[in-house]
Amino acid sequence: MKGNHQNENVTGHKALRASEVTYRRLFEAAKDGILILDADTGRINDVNPFLFKLLGFSRSEMVGKTVGELSPFKDIESNKVMLERLQKSGYVRYEDLPLETRDGRKIAVEFVSNVYQAGDCNVIQCNVRDITVRKRTEEQLKASFKKIADLQSALDEHAIVAITDPQGRIIYVNDKFCSISQYSREELLGQDHRIVNSGYHPKEFIRDLWATITQGRVWHGEIKNKAKDGSFYWMDMTIVPSLNDQGKPRQYVAIRTDITERKRAEQTLRASEVSYRRLFEAAKDGILILDTDTGRIRDVNPFLLEMLGFSHSEMVGKSIWEISPFRDILSNKDKFVQLQQQGYVRYDNLPLETRDGRHVSVEFVSNVYQAGDCNVIQCNIRDITVRKQAEEQLKASFKEIGELNTNIRNFYHTLSHELKTPLTSAREFISIVIDGLAGPLNETQLEYLGIAKESCDQLRLYINDLLDVTRLETGKMRIEFQTLSLVGLVERVVEMLAPAAAGKGVSLACDCQPDLPAVPIDRQRILQVLTNLTTNAIKFTPAGGHIRLILSEAPADPECLQVDVRDTGRGIPEDQLDTIFNRRYQANYNAQSVDSQSGLGLGLYICQELVDLHGGRIWVESEIGKGSTFSFVIPKQAVTEGACVLIVDDDRDMREMLRLVLEEQHFKVATAGGGSEALQLMGKKAPDIVVLDLMMAGLDGPSTLKEIRLTWGLVPVLVYTGYPDGDLMRKAMESSPFTFLAKPCPLQQFVETVRRTCHTQETRFLKKNDKAGRAPVAQSARNHFTSDGPAPHPVLNS
Amino acid sequence: MKKILIVEDDQKIAMALVIRLKANGYNASIAPDAIAGASQARALKPDLILLDISLPGGDGFQLAETFLRMPETNGTPVIFITASKNPELMQKVMELGAIGLFEKPFDTEKLLGSIDDKFNRMADLVNVRQSSGAHKPLER
Numbered sequence: 001m002k003g004n005h006q007n008e009n010v011t012g013h014k015a016l017r018a019s020e021v022t023y024r025r026l027f028e029a030a031k032d033g034i035l036i037l038d039a040d041t042g043r044i045n046d047v048n049p050f051l052f053k054l055l056g057f058s059r060s061e062m063v064g065k066t067v068g069e070l071s072p073f074k075d076i077e078s079n080k081v082m083l084e085r086l087q088k089s090g091y092v093r094y095e096d097l098p099l100e101t102r103d104g105r106k107i108a109v110e111f112v113s114n115v116y117q118a119g120d121c122n123v124i125q126c127n128v129r130d131i132t133v134r135k136r137t138e139e140q141l142k143a144s145f146k147k148i149a150d151l152q153s154a155l156d157e158h159a160i161v162a163i164t165d166p167q168g169r170i171i172y173v174n175d176k177f178c179s180i181s182q183y184s185r186e187e188l189l190g191q192d193h194r195i196v197n198s199g200y201h202p203k204e205f206i207r208d209l210w211a212t213i214t215q216g217r218v219w220h221g222e223i224k225n226k227a228k229d230g231s232f233y234w235m236d237m238t239i240v241p242s243l244n245d246q247g248k249p250r251q252y253v254a255i256r257t258d259i260t261e262r263k264r265a266e267q268t269l270r271a272s273e274v275s276y277r278r279l280f281e282a283a284k285d286g287i288l289i290l291d292t293d294t295g296r297i298r299d300v301n302p303f304l305l306e307m308l309g310f311s312h313s314e315m316v317g318k319s320i321w322e323i324s325p326f327r328d329i330l331s332n333k334d335k336f337v338q339l340q341q342q343g344y345v346r347y348d349n350l351p352l353e354t355r356d357g358r359h360v361s362v363e364f365v366s367n368v369y370q371a372g373d374c375n376v377i378q379c380n381i382r383d384i385t386v387r388k389q390a391e392e393q394l395k396a397s398f399k400e401i402g403e404l405n406t407n408i409r410n411f412y413h414t415l416s417h418e419l420k421t422p423l424t425s426a427r428e429f430i431s432i433v434i435d436g437l438a439g440p441l442n443e444t445q446l447e448y449l450g451i452a453k454e455s456c457d458q459l460r461l462y463i464n465d466l467l468d469v470t471r472l473e474t475g476k477m478r479i480e481f482q483t484l485s486l487v488g489l490v491e492r493v494v495e496m497l498a499p500a501a502a503g504k505g506v507s508l509a510c511d512c513q514p515d516l517p518a519v520p521i522d523r524q525r526i527l528q529v530l531t532n533l534t535t536n537a538i539k540f541t542p543a544g545g546h547i548r549l550i551l552s553e554a555p556a557d558p559e560c561l562q563v564d565v566r567d568t569g570r571g572i573p574e575d576q577l578d579t580i581f582n583r584r585y586q587a588n589y590n591a592q593s594v595d596s597q598s599g600l601g602l603g604l605y606i607c608q609e610l611v612d613l614h615g616g617r618i619w620v621e622s623e624i625g626k627g628s629t630f631s632f633v634i635p636k637q638a639v640t641e642g643a644c645v646l647i648v649d650d651d652r653d654m655r656e657m658l659r660l661v662l663e664e665q666h667f668k669v670a671t672a673g674g675g676s677e678a679l680q681l682m683g684k685k686a687p688d689i690v691v692l693d694l695m696m697a698g699l700d701g702p703s704t705l706k707e708i709r710l711t712w713g714l715v716p717v718l719v720y721t722g723y724p725d726g727d728l729m730r731k732a733m734e735s736s737p738f739t740f741l742a743k744p745c746p747l748q749q750f751v752e753t754v755r756r757t758c759h760t761q762e763t764r765f766l767k768k769n770d771k772a773g774r775a776p777v778a779q780s781a782r783n784h785f786t787s788d789g790p791a792p793h794p795v796l797n798s
Numbered sequence: 799m800k801k802i803l804i805v806e807d808d809q810k811i812a813m814a815l816v817i818r819l820k821a822n823g824y825n826a827s828i829a830p831d832a833i834a835g836a837s838q839a840r841a842l843k844p845d846l847i848l849l850d851i852s853l854p855g856g857d858g859f860q861l862a863e864t865f866l867r868m869p870e871t872n873g874t875p876v877i878f879i880t881a882s883k884n885p886e887l888m889q890k891v892m893e894l895g896a897i898g899l900f901e902k903p904f905d906t907e908k909l910l911g912s913i914d915d916k917f918n919r920m921a922d923l924v925n926v927r928q929s930s931g932a933h934k935p936l937e938r
Contacts, residue, residue, distance in 0.1 A: 417852060420881040421808050424903035428814030431906055437821045460903050467883060 033128035035067075039115050040122065042066045042083050051128055056102030072099040082113070086124055090115040096131065108135045160235065160256040166214075166249050168192040180258060182228035196225040198232050213241045213252055222259065234263035286381035288320070292340060292368055295319050298376060307362075307383055309355035325352040339377060343368035349384065360385045391653075398657060401747075408470070415470075419463050427456035465602040468528075472609045473748065479613045481520040486561055486634070487512045489523065490549050493530040497538060505543030508534070512551040519561055519636050521614060526634070529607045529618075530563065533630045536603065537567040541627070545569060560616065560633040571624040580620060581608040607632070612752070643758050644668040646687035648678040648704065649720075650696040658691065658720075661747045662754065675699025679707050686712055689758045692738075694721040694728040702731035709735045718757045720750070799825045800917055803844035805835035805861065806879065807854055811902070815848060822910055832856035840870045846913060847871070849896075851880040851887065862894045875916055879904060 027034055033051025037044055047062045055062075055072050067073045067082075086092050094111035101107060110129040115122055155161055156174040163172035173188050181188070181196050188195065201223065212219040219239040224232055235256040241249040280287055286304030290297055300315045308325050320326050339345045347364040354360060363382040368375055430453045432438060434446060441449070471477040494510045501508035530549070537547045545568040554562035572580060581604050611618040611632045622628035645667045649655045655671045662669045670687065672678035676699050678690070690708060694701030705717060717738040721729065732738070739757040741750065802824045806812040812828045819826035827842060829835040832855040839847060847865065851858035858878060865871035877898040878891050891899045898912050 417881040420902045421811065424881070425808065425810035425814055427903045428811060428818070428906060432814060432817050432821075435821070437817055456903065464883070 033109070033126075033130070035126040035128060036118075037067065037124040037126065038121070039087065039124050042068075042124075045123060054101065054107070054128075054130060055099070056105075072101060083124075086113055086115055096135065107132045155255065158257075160258065162188075162193075162254045162256075164193065164252045164254065166251065170195075171251065177256075180227065180233055181225065196227070198224040198226040200224040200232070209239070213239050214249060216241050216243050216247065216249055222263070223256075224263075233258060233260045235259060286362070286379075286383070288377075288379040288381065290320055290377040290379065292375040292377055295321070295377075297323070304381055307354065307360065307381070308352070309358075325354060339366050339368065349388070361388045394653070394657075398660070401660075411470075415463070415467060420460070423456055423459055423463070427453060427460075430456065465606060468606045469602050472606065477609070477613060479522045479525060479610075482523055483518045483520050484523055485516070485518045486521070486526070486551055486563065487516060489521075489527055489530060490551050490563065493527065493534055494549060497531070497534050500535070501538050501547060504538060504541075506538055506541045506545050506547060508538070508547045508549075510549040510551070513553060516551065516553065516561060517636060519634050521634060522610075525610045526614070529610050529632065530565075532603045532607050533565040536630075537565050537569065537628075540569040541567045542569065545627075554633045557633065559637070560635050562631055562633045564629050564631045566627065566629040568627040571626055572620065572622040572628050573624060574622075577620060577622060580604055581618065612756075615755075643688040644670065644685070645689050645691060645754060645758075646678060646681060647671045647691045648675065648696070648701075649691075649693040650674055650698075651693070654693075657747075658750070661751055665751050665755075667754070675701070675704030675707070678704055679711075682708065682712060686715065689716040689718060689754060691718045691720050691754065693743075694719060694726075694732060695723060700728060702728055702735065705732055705735040705738065716757050718754055799823065800845040801825045801827070801842055802846045802848060802913070803827055803829060803835070803839055803842055804848045805829045805832070805839075805853065805858070806848065806850045807831060807852075808850075811879075818906055818910060819913075822914070824913075830854075832858075832861045835861050836864050836868070839865060839874070840868060843870050844874060846916065847874055847876045849876050849878050851878055851882065859890055859894065862896065866894070875920075877909070877912065 027046075027048050030048055030050055033054055034046075034048040035044060035051060036046040043064055043066050044062050047057075047059055049059075052059050052062055055070070057070070062070060082092055092111075092113040094109075097109050097111045099107050099109055108131050110131050111126060112129075113124055113126045115124050117123075156176065159174075160176045160180055161172070161174040162170055162177050165171050170188050170191055170193065173185055178185055178188065183195065209219050209221070218241070219237075221237060223235050223237050225235060226232055236259045237254055237256040239252050239254045242251050242253065244250040280299075280301045283301055283303050286307050287299075287301040288297060288304060289299040296317060296319050297315050300310075300312065305312060305315070308323070310323065315323055345364075345366040347362075350362050350364045352360050352362055361384050363384050364379060365382075366377050366379045368377050370376075430449050433441065434449045434453065468477065490510050490512060494508055498508050534547065534549065541547055547565070547567045550564040550566065552562055552564075554560035608618050611634070614634050616632055616634040618630070618632040620628055620630050645662050647655050647658050647662075647669060649658070649671075650673055652673065655673070659669045659671055670681055670685075672681050674696055678692075679699075682690075692701050692705060696704075699707075701719065701721070705719070708715060708717065714737070719729075719732055719738050719740045720743050721740070722743040723729065729740075739753060741753050745753075800823075802819055804812050804815050804819075804826055806815070806828065807830050809828075809830065812830070816826045816828060827838065827844075829838045832853045835847075835849070835853070849858045849862060853861065858880075862876055862878075865874060865876065876894070876896040877900065878887075878896050879900050879902060880887060881902040883901060888899060897916060898909075900909050
């Protein structure tokens with residue numbers, strides 16, 4: 001039996017051996033560590049190469065030892081406990097067991113122990129897997145996740161984030177997106193971005209955006225969006241496409257920052273920049289921007305280029321003294337230093353020569369100011385050539401006026417002489433023949449010569465009228481006042497013209513109020529007025545009519561005498577009454593006259609002016625078919641002759657010009673350069689009239705006028721201002737009455753206005769019950785300083 | 799026959815005056831400028847001078863002053879004739895002691911009237927003087 005048993009053993013032994021070999025190979029080649037312990041003693045039976053190499057030992061160093069004796073395992077759970085647990089449960093597992101190798105490397109292992117039967121004894125097999133790399137990867141992954149989470153929360157804190165799918169639908173928004181767009185997350189998710197589209201950007205802009213991101217490229221730009229309430233906000237936006245494996249966008253992450261404030265500031269800045277630029281480009285003054293340190297030209301506006309004849313590139317970048325027109329100005333180092341130090345340089349009148357040799361005069365003002373972080377010099381250059389020319393013209397005009405006066409005087413002489421001399425001989429020889437000194441004449445010859453002689457007389461009258469008008473227009477008409485009785489003159493005219501009236505079958509008489517005072521008049525001139533009016537009356541009154549000259553105290557003004565020349569002629573059409581005294585009046589009224597002595601239409605104009613020069617007034621009342629009454633009044637006391645005028649104006653040239661003009665007209669003139677000086681002068685001697693400028697430095701016109709009214713009452717004032725509708729005028733109105741004249745006006749008009757103001761202003765206001773304001777005029781202005789309250793409105797006399 | 803000197807540069811006017819004056823019984827002669835006026839006045843010793851203010855070779859006023867200085871013409875009445883119409887002239891005319899100022903174109907009748915008038919009055923004065931036996935000629 002022994003033999004069978006032996007065979008069985010041999011067979012068994014062989015099989016065991018084969019399995020043993022296979023196991024052994026696995027054991028030796030395994031990529032995990034394997035440790036075989038004696039289950040009873042815990043001593044190491046065997047260890048595979050992977051493990052002893054991993055731990056840095058040799059096999060012999062490990063076999064026969066307990067696990068606890070080996071340094072890598074010494075810190076872990078005591079062998080004893082582990083052993084007990086193993087013995088009890090047959091299984092122990094450590095997911096992550098940190099070991100230290102012999103050479104001090106830290107490794108992490110997965111440790112699994114099983115107890116099993118090996119032959120007749122129990123062994124423990126420990127599988128030790130190195131999980132160091134796996135663990136490290138895991139930790140890295142974990143760290144990455146955290147990092148991403150941190151980044152995301154930082155991003156969410158900072159930016160407005162939205163994620164969109166390839167179809168453009170919103171699949172994620174952060175809180176900030178919700179808050180700025182004012183939509184809730186629910187309202188946004190699933191929508192596309194049109195929900196916040198502002199409509200501001202052109203289609204191309206949006207198309208370009210999509211074209212960029214659908215190609216997987218990053219888009220960056222600024223975009224304007226619309227919030228739920230319709231308000232707009234600006235975003236700086238980056239869209240990052242996430243690509244799938246095929247390289248197609250899987251989703252788009254849009255990260256935005258709110259730049260609304262910046263945008264607004266930019267727009268404001270741009271608006272101000274644009275408007276400054278526009279000013280700069282469109283300015284009608286030259287503007288030059290220089291670098292403060294170097295004096296180099298930074299910019300120059302088109303107006304200056306045009307003025308100087310340079311191109312932009314020729315000037316920019318050059319030093320100012322390299323530009324020929326300025327060579328002599330700022331090249332002066334002192335001037336430039338002064339500008340740098342004081343920040344201001346001004347030339348009132350700087351002659352420049354342009355590139356093409358023209359000479360211009362400019363006003364040159366330089367200021368230093370801060371532009372961004374550096375200082376620049378801005379030079380404003382105003383072409384005052386025209387202004388200077390105007391000034392020179394004005395000066396030339398003054399001179400011309402002077403020359404003109406002389407010329408006019410010469411012209412009188414020439415006109416008188418050259419026209420009157422031949423007229424004299426013509427008339428003389430005609431009358432010599434008429435008188436028979438050249439032999440006998442027949443009736444027809446006598447008649448014809450009579451007509452010729454009459455024409456000579458007419459011509460003489462016209463020449464005189466022309467001379468008078470010329471004198472009036474040039475202010476050359478002299479009024480030689482004598483205190484005379486008007487009665488004598490009226491009677492004289494009636495006597496003189498009686499034959500002419502009688503010849504026409506018209507009665508001519510006068511009716512003079514007794515005991516009238518003598519008045520200051522120019523005898524010759526009043527005679528001329530009376531003759532003219534009476535001759536007209538005779539001319540236009542048919543046979544059988546009546547003409548009466550009535551002299552009386554003016555019914556409307558006891559300070560004046562009035563003469564009426566009343567006829568029973570055909571009357572004057574109402575529409576001609578206004579123009580009848582005009583200089584160029586040549587109405588049918590004259591042309592249709594029977595005897596065709598139409599004249600030049602100057603007679604009534606001359607009458608008006610002459611009466612005016614006497615401080616009086618002339619007017620006409622007429623009724624068609626019944627007759628006309630021409631009336632004029634002459635003040636009992638002369639006013640303007642030698643009247644004292646105070647001119648208050650801060651413009652010296654203006655003062656002197658007005659003085660010249662008024663003195664020429666025999667006014668006594670004082671001038672003041674300002675309100676205070678005027679009041680001071682008035683304190684010494686009150687003038688008869690004040691000519692007052694409104695816009696003055698120091699005490700201005702209205703304030704001066706107020707002071708004048710307080711101290712001197714209603715002294716006549718003529719406000720002569722260039723700003724008749726400004727605030728100063730309104731302020732001045734508080735101290736009315738005054739006469740007002742808009743500056744500038746013809747000098748003749750100025751003189752006339754002064755004259756009229758002098759003697760009509762206050763009486764107009766004092767006599768508020770004047771019939772139709774017609775009977776005006778006059779007392780000496782000097783008598784009125786104590787007059788009572790001012791009238792409500794100024795006299796407008798523009 | 800009274801002698802009248804006409805100092806007038808315009809020949810036509812002078813000629814017309816001559817015709818008029820001769821017709822009125824005066825002996826009239828013409829001087830066309832100031833110099834001729836002075837020399838003729840000295841030679842002729844006229845009874846009256848008609849004097850244009852505007853003259854070549856010195857104006858009528860200067861000539862009138864000359865007449866006052868010359869013994870031959872001192873006291874000879876002067877009537878001014880002028881084409882100018884200037885109130886200042888009248889003043890000057892008075893200062894020079896002239897007896898009249900006529901503006902061109904003048905009224906011939908009035909001019910002749912005032913000449914006749916002058917001589918008549920002078921004649922009257924002479925008569926008065928002769929009858930009163932006065933020796934000293936009266937000043938105007």
